[in-house]
Amino acid sequence: MRNPFHTDILEPDQPFCNRVDELRDLTSHGRNGMNVVLFAPRRYGKTSLVKRVQHRLRAENICVIYAQFMRLVSVEDLVHRLAKALISGLHEYESIFEKGKRWLSHFPSIQTTFTIDPATGMPSLDVQMTKRQVDPMVALETIMEEVGRFLEKEDFQVCIALDEFQDIVDIKEPRVEALLREHIQRHKASYIFLGSRRRVLLDIFNNRGRPFYQSAIMMELDTLPKNECVEFIVDQFAQAGKECSAEAAVEIARKVEQYPYYLQALAYRAFELCDKECTTADVARAYETLLENERYGYQGIIQGISTGQLKLLRAIAVEGEAPLTSNSFLQSHNLTLGGVQSARKFLSEQDLIEKKESGHWGIVDPVFRAWLQQAF
Template sequence: MKNPFRITTLRPDDPFCDRERELETLVRHGLNGASVTLFSPRRYGKTSLILRAQSRIAGQGGYIIYADLYRVMSVEDLAGRLAKAVYEGLNRHEPLLEKGKRMVMRFFQTYRPTFTPTPDGGVQLDVRPVAGLSGYDLLENLLAEVGRFSEECGRPVHIALDEFQDIVAIDKGRTEALLRGQMQTHRAAYLFAGSRRRILRAMFADDGRPFYNSSFSMELPPLPHDALTAYVRDRFADAGRRISEQSAARVSELVEQYPYYAQMLGYFLFDGPPSPDLEDVGRAFNLMLDNERYAYQGIIDGLTSVQQALLIGLAREPGAKPTSKAFLSANGLTAGGVQKAVNLLRNQDYVAETDKGLILVDPVFREWLLRFF
């Protein structure tokens, strides 16, 4: 029996755990032409939710465009990714090799689509910019074309920009201002999503920034415990297997309702005994920790000794005040370096301020730190 738990982005037709309220809100805003900023930690099901919402918008006649801006490197890179996303979205609606070509020729001139046959008999779509234009001109022209398309196409247009906060690394605000200057005139609904929440929030909450107060805000909470417990049981049942409510609830508790880890723990658990008990859940959790160790070691290796000590200290003492004498002494830190380390770890979304104080965002990473340090 195929494992029913997926550790990659969920497809729109895959079983989904809860998020119905968030899904309905995103679809409603999208069809109404209203923009949304979506915050969540890494691997929290954000992209799966976006694709599911866009699938529903498309089902109601809308055009959908999805662009992943993770680690975007330059304004030329940004313009090229947006252009490819536009053409891929239009191609899904009406193939560009057929009737859709007329629509492209009418609205879009800055980039041209190219098609390359693939070994499996399909066609790979790419884009090529017109000659003689700089990166900023390419981006500005493309956005103007998107604006005209959204104005004249006669349908809702929904554009999702995933990991949107990464545009801040391109320059000192020129790209941000250019995007806002164009997008505010569009009839499209934009979904600005990101997992580096502090940076993304600042883009929309700082009154000195171009995107200040320009969208609705939505932050994904942990999955509801009862819904996640039922989801785990349902996936086992769909595959003709049984898991007790107690064992399924333990899955939810161990990962603290974190969507990615719930799928991964379920994956390892499903590959074990046919009717897993609590001990089996614990063994599967250990397998998951072992599987993730390379990613966690990569995080640690990329930090300074002060940042490492701060993370380990917060893993041992969630909610601690890092500048307190007791915390500094217990972790071999000094007040001078801690605040800088806190700011960097916040910007990377490794730690976050909550009503319980400063904590690690990733509960499984926290457990790994406790076990190995």
């Protein structure tokens, strides 16, 4: 029998837990031409949600464009990703083999090559910027101008999603933000800005001194409701031919604190380990395999931070939630106030730690926290 749980980006036809209100609201905003900032920690299902939103909009004859900005390395990289996303989205909306000449005439800065994959018979798309665009900032302004002119001339609606939008700051080119804002505010389109480095993303849109200040509706994804998680797990087990008691489903949700990615990941492993019925013992074994599997990614995180940052991360994990500047906390973990303040800034910008409602600081990722507690 096929395991019903998935840990990658969910396709629109795959099981999706909750997010009914968010799906409705985002679809409505896209339909109405509104700009939205969608923010949540990593692995919260933002991309899956937006893909589902754009699938609905496409069914309403709205053209959808999706660009991934994760780990941008240069302005040239940004321009290339925008160009490829634009042409790919238009191709899906209306076959470029039929209307390509008309569309491509609007984008003289983009060179497009289509080839046929002999194995699948499907077209493959390659996008390059024309050689005359020497200055990458000129290339960026040119393509944004071309998008604007195109949107003015066409009579269909467009929804553009920019995933991990906050990574534009990593380019270290201060003019990028202002240039994008200048053009996006004039575009006849709906934009969805997604991001998981929440402190950086929110500063882009909430800092009065920055170009995107208060230019979009803010939408935060919360953890999944516990009851919805339990119902989802029990139903998915049943539809796949196995049983999962409510007690076991509650344990799955509890262990991962209703964190969307881990909910699917732990349920997947529990489904694989159990015979015909999933028990709490199966969940406990599945959780250990989850920790073992995730450790490679966690090791990569701690290898990429400084000793001082790791010391603070470990201390917060040990405490669960911690008042970082209290004398007792600093003395217990052999930390200095200056070191904590510096490490806290970096770790919060990377969305590894966050300030809780209690006013104390905690680890964002609950399974990472559990692994830190075991490892150190």
